[in-house]
Amino acid sequence: MPSESKYPSIPIPDIDLWAFLFERKDKSFPDDKVIYFDPYTSRSYTYAQVKSTAIEFGKGLKALWDWKKGDVLALYTPNCIDTPAVTWGCHWAGGILSPANPGYTVDELAFQLKDSGAKALITQLPFVKAAKEAASKVGIPEDRVAVIGDHRDPEGRVKHFTSIRNISGATRYRRTKAKPDEDLAFLVYSSGTTGHPKGVMLTHKNIVANTMMIKAAEAGNLSWKGGPSGEGDKLLAFLPFFHIYGLTCLIHQSMYSGFQLVVMPKFDLDDFCRIIQEHKVTFAYVVPPVVLLLSKHPTVDKYDLSSIKMMNSGAAPLTHELVHALHNRLKIPIKQGYGLSETSPTTHTQPWSDWNKTIGSVGTMLPYQTAKYMSPEEKEVAPGEVGELWIKGPNVFKGYLNNPEGTANSLMPDGYFKTGDIGYQDKDGNFYITDRVKELIKYKGFQVPPAELEGKLAAHTKIADAAVIGVYDKEQATELPRAYIVPAAGIEANEATTAEITQWLNKQVANHKKLRGGIIFVDEIPKSVSGKILRRVLKEKAKRDEEAKAKL
Incomplete structure (x- = not known):
């Protein structure tokens, strides 16, 4: 049976976004409350x-x-x-x-x-x-x-x-x-892995629903306390507003709930830390690359980040290793959420009190949704079994603009959206996302999730950042896992370091997950603005390298 939400179902008003935000009778904060603040110029909007x-x-x-x-x-x-x-x-x-x-x-x-x-x-x-x-x-x-x-x-x-x-x-x-459920509020563009970006059609109802769903999970309305409230809480906004994560979780959530949003034009580690210290920021939505920097970069030690009550990570899988590294260094708890452009975006989040009980989970479903994991044959799998996540709810998009084929391939007649993400749920209704369908490495019939290997590599003291892709080997007729690694400051990118990392990882993973495709040292890992590793860029690099080698 499809899983359903355990969060309280806050009523979703059947109105457009303007009425939802500006014609409401239940606003709990004054009109002169500063909502958007620029820490560089001190300009603001109430x-x-x-x-x-x-x-x-x-x-x-x-x-x-x-x-x-x-x-x-x-x-x-x-x-x-x-x-x-x-x-x-x-x-x-x-x-x-x-x-x-x-x-x-x-x-x-x-x-x-x-x-x-x-x-x-x-x-x-x-x-x-x-x-x-x-x-x-x-x-x-x-x-x-x-x-x-x-x-x-x-x-x-x-x-x-x-x-x-x-x-x-x-x-x-x-x-x-x-008309809330018919008229579009936003056309956001989802990059995808191939071809042109797709225009994701989001209605007024989609965004109204998701804002209320986030409020149910984040605003401390449940038996656990500590969630952000409009009283004194400040959210730091560096996530891009042109991306659905920033658009809904930052712009809309802050206006509806009365949080002050401290706005950065883009991420800069020193500015991020300085602004938290100077403005006593209490909550931050982040992405795994930022968590990695906060857990390893030496400049972080210059700042007091103790005002932060919690961070929420999204956009890419957050591993056990990163959660522990951040908490061990800064004592900042970090929970994980999940969503996509097509779901407006947030569908799951860990409760505040559960961040250290279900590490690796994206949490439980937000209200008004049902979800199920499906086999490649499109049969529902039981809890604990791995499949593709399908989601249904008022936050699910209307379709792809000018792309009926893409819409038909992802939106089922009964309203379920095929996310393209692989994972499972446990017996308690906690959901886990292990990788993208198209990013799993197939080694001799075995599935190798790149994110799992990346999480382990990130924990190594000689590694600043890492990405894993599959490279095809003609002789063995299979993909081989290959790591692209940014060495930590002062670490030599040589054969000895390669051997040390390889042997260290081999002791931690199953035989089919070993880095048979080798290790390549690079200056940086290509990533999107939302923090996703751009594996296609690395695959293009691998292809060019192979072609150059063949010419020698």
Whole structure:
């Protein structure tokens, strides 16, 4: 039987995001509560300021750009405290927001603009050149590219969003309401492992539901205490707002629950530690590469991080070794959650009190969902048996934009979403994610999960970071596990180090999991902005290396 949630089911209101956030009667914090704070400039937004700015921007969209229901506004920017007001201003005007990675090239951005059908583009001044080039490629007029942030064009060649807010005659416009379970709020783009990114269609109901589901798990409403509350709790935000993890867990959760969100444009270890120390940050959403740095990097010792009550890790598997390393060094407890762009994102999290009882688990399901693990033959497997996780609930996306085949392959007729993640659940309803379906290494019929080997390698004192992929060996007609390793500071990348690591790992793993594909030392492990290891980049490198070797 499919597993169901053990968390309390907080009612999900049948309203759009604007009404959910700004027309509520149950708000437990004052309108002048500072919600978004920039620690670099001390600029901030209160709840009331976000609302008023969003309304002004929404009216400006209608007056200046003739905004209609369903029009798409693209956002191409690092984290900025103006982002929430622009986001909900777009929704006020009936629009759909499509956030894009500011690291995109012109062509990558142009693909998203064209695929989403974006009508206008918001960026920041340092990104204007690329933004205008991409806009031009897809036919977006130059005067529909505007900027947010602290920097303005001194020559006035590009509008600042504040000028869109103050359009004369805009007061006559009224809010465009959305149908919660039909109308899209966001088009986020999921990178995938091959081909172009896919546009994930998320409705207003998806985000409203997931915000309430997160609140049920995180806000200390259960028998365990210590979860963040609106009273004095501060969340540190470096996770990108263009990624669903930051979009829902940071932007929406902070506004709904009244947390102060201390916003970083991107991750920097010194700034991360300094801001926690100076602003007494109490909670941080992180990713495994950051946990690795906090558990090993010498600069961390310069700071007092004792205000942190808990960290929550997501986006990639968090291993036993990393949990213990962080807690042993800093005494910071860390729990794990799980989700995907297609599930808005959070589906599971460990309860605060259970972080050290079920290490390695992503926790139990949030409310309003059912889930099951399925065999390759699409038969449900029993607890303890490994399969692919399928999930159903109000947070599951509407489908992939312009991609009926991709939608049909992942969304079942009965509403279940095939996550593509491998794992199992135990008898107590704790879920475990061991790897991606497409990333498992097949060695002579045995399955080797790369994340398991990476977790063990990360614990070695001579390793700063590691990634594992499968490389095909023609002679043996099978994949072999290979590790790419960043040596710790002062460690020689030589045969002696290779031998030491190989022998050390061999004593800890089953025979089929040994690194028969060897160890390659590298300067860094390629990762996405959300912390996922980009194994395809390493596989491309392995292929190039083999081709070069064959020419010798």
